[in-house]
Amino acid sequence: MDRRHFLKSSALLAAAPAIPGFAHAQSVAAVAPWSDGKTWNSYEITTRVELKPDGDMRVWIPMPLSLDTDWYKGLNSSWTGNATTMRVLHDPKYNSSLFYAEWSKPVDSPYVALTSNFSTRDRSVDLSKPRSFEPTDALTLERYLEATQLMPINGLVRTTAKQATRSARTDVEKVRALYEWIVQNTHRDPKTRGCGLGDVRAMFESNNFGGKCGDLNAAFVALCRSVGIPARDVYGIRVDSSKWGYRSLGTASAATSATITGAQHCRAEVYLKTHGWVPMDPADVRKVMLEEPPGNLPLGNEKVELVHAKLFGAWEMNWMPMNYAHDVKLPNGKGAPIPFMMYPNAETAAGRKDSLDPASFKYVITSRKLA
Numbered sequence: 001m002d003r004r005h006f007l008k009s010s011a012l013l014a015a016a017p018a019i020p021g022f023a024h025a026q027s028v029a030a031v032a033p034w035s036d037g038k039t040w041n042s043y044e045i046t047t048r049v050e051l052k053p054d055g056d057m058r059v060w061i062p063m064p065l066s067l068d069t070d071w072y073k074g075l076n077s078s079w080t081g082n083a084t085t086m087r088v089l090h091d092p093k094y095n096s097s098l099f100y101a102e103w104s105k106p107v108d109s110p111y112v113a114l115t116s117n118f119s120t121r122d123r124s125v126d127l128s129k130p131r132s133f134e135p136t137d138a139l140t141l142e143r144y145l146e147a148t149q150l151m152p153i154n155g156l157v158r159t160t161a162k163q164a165t166r167s168a169r170t171d172v173e174k175v176r177a178l179y180e181w182i183v184q185n186t187h188r189d190p191k192t193r194g195c196g197l198g199d200v201r202a203m204f205e206s207n208n209f210g211g212k213c214g215d216l217n218a219a220f221v222a223l224c225r226s227v228g229i230p231a232r233d234v235y236g237i238r239v240d241s242s243k244w245g246y247r248s249l250g251t252a253s254a255a256t257s258a259t260i261t262g263a264q265h266c267r268a269e270v271y272l273k274t275h276g277w278v279p280m281d282p283a284d285v286r287k288v289m290l291e292e293p294p295g296n297l298p299l300g301n302e303k304v305e306l307v308h309a310k311l312f313g314a315w316e317m318n319w320m321p322m323n324y325a326h327d328v329k330l331p332n333g334k335g336a337p338i339p340f341m342m343y344p345n346a347e348t349a350a351g352r353k354d355s356l357d358p359a360s361f362k363y364v365i366t367s368r369k370l371a
Contacts (some may be wrong), residue, residue: 035122035243035316042075042370043120043239045260045320047344048113050362053106055349060330061099062235062341063088064118065321071123072321074116081112089331093143096323098341100331117370124314125278127172133276136230141271144230148326150197150339151222156204158226171229175270175280178223179312182282184299185209186216188290194356195264198233198326198339214340216283217268230271232324235342238263239367240318246307248291249284250318251367261358261365264342265319279315 047061064074079086083101090097101112125131147153164181168174189210196215200222203209209219217233224231239260242250251258268280285308289297297304322342329337330345335352338345343355344363353361 035124037071037122037124040119040121041240041317042117043320044115044117044368044370045237045239045365046113046115046368047363047365049101049111049344049346051103051110051346051348052361053108053110057103057110057348058330058332058346059083059099059101059112060333060341060345061101061112061114062322062343063097063099063114064116065236065323066090066095066097071121071315071317073119075118077114077116079112079114082107082110083112086112091323091325091328094323094325096325096341098323098331102332118320120317120320122315122317123279125275127272127275127278127313130274131276136271136277141230144232144271144324145225145228147222147225149337150202151200151218151225151326152204153222153226157200157222160204161223161226164223165227171272172274174227175224175229175272175278176312178220178227179280179282181223182216182220183285183308186211186219186282186286188212188216188283188286190290195266195342198266213266213281213283213287214342216286217266217281220268220280220282224270232269233326233340234267234269234321235323235325235340236265236267236319236321237342237365238265238319240369242316242318244307244310244316246288246292246303248287249307249316258367259364260367261363263365266340266342267315267319267321278313279311280313281311281315284311 049059049061051057063077065072068074079099081101084104085102087100088097089100099114103110161178165174165177168177186209189212192212192215195213196211198214198218200219203215203219221231221233237260238251240251251260251263269277270280271277285304288307289304292303325341326339327337328341333347335347345355346353346361
């Protein structure tokens with residue numbers, strides 16, 4: 001697809017009516033909510049990392065979100081291991097935390113295990129009317145209007161966002177138009193490693209809008225920021241099966257004691273002056289389309305339209321949020337900054353390990369639902 005055709009298509013989508021079935025799905029979700037949003041659930045998440053001895057070694061493990069909200073509360077964290085140094089480090093820019101371990105003396109079987117407990121409940125924001133909320137300070141909001149190394153907010157990104165929102169009058173309408181743009185113009189690529197890199201620049205320059213949650217939701221965040229709406233990626237991991245009835249939106253089994261090593265998932269939030277921070281997840285709409293049985297479901301399918309409507313303003317909280325951080329420089333690390341912090345990372349004398357290959361440095365993440 002050439003650039004002229006791409007921009008023309010974007011303009012047509014912005015002016016097009018809602019896709020078939022979407023209005024119906026909204027009405028279904030409105031009268032039959034999938035959760036009362038009152039029930040709190042608590043989980044224990046343990047990440048265990050094992051290394052082969054190789055000179056000085058360092059490990060970084062993402063921790064649960066540092067900030068308590070009306071839908072999430074951190075409880076406590078503890079750790080065991082034989083590292084020389086083990087401690088929690090804090091990033092003031094994004095107010096996020098990570099666990100750091102370092103071996104400066106040789107041991108036979110280097111290991112560390114981090115255990116964190118948290119409580120959460122489902123989120124849902126009614127966008128049909130304003131709500132009361134605790135405002136976020138202006139300095140923080142400015143941070144979530146900035147470009148990052150892989151997320152430009154000018155050029156093709158801004159041109160696309162302007163085209164997609166040209167008929168929108170309010171911020172809610174603009175966000176809705178951009179959410180629809182992602183749902184209708186991207187696709188989930190099963191060949192993408194992990195959750196993707198979130199390389200929005202490459203996506204727009206190549207006109208290839210395939211990827212996974214780290215790519216598609218990053219594109220949504222970039223589009224929102226480019227038209228002056230604060231937005232952020234929220235990096236985390238699924239910890240339980242989905243009570244919404246979607247196999248693709250949860251872990252393989254209920255988290256009585258489940259291995260969730262590959263269950264990382266990136267979501268998105270936007271800040272609206274009338275509503276505060278609002279949950280979004282257009283990437284999971286594309287995941288349902290690709291993976292929900294029998295697979296390759298089209299827009300307009302009832303399963304797709306129910307979640308299409310629901311994820312514009314709601315999250316099912318079978319998921320642990322970790323942080324909002326981009327361009328993360330690992331403290332004391334020798335390698336380049338990483339795009340985001342959602343996986344354990346490690347460095348040895350041989351260099352940085354591949355976080356998307358747990359066999360290259362063994363790590364296992366488990367989830368247990370607490371009474």
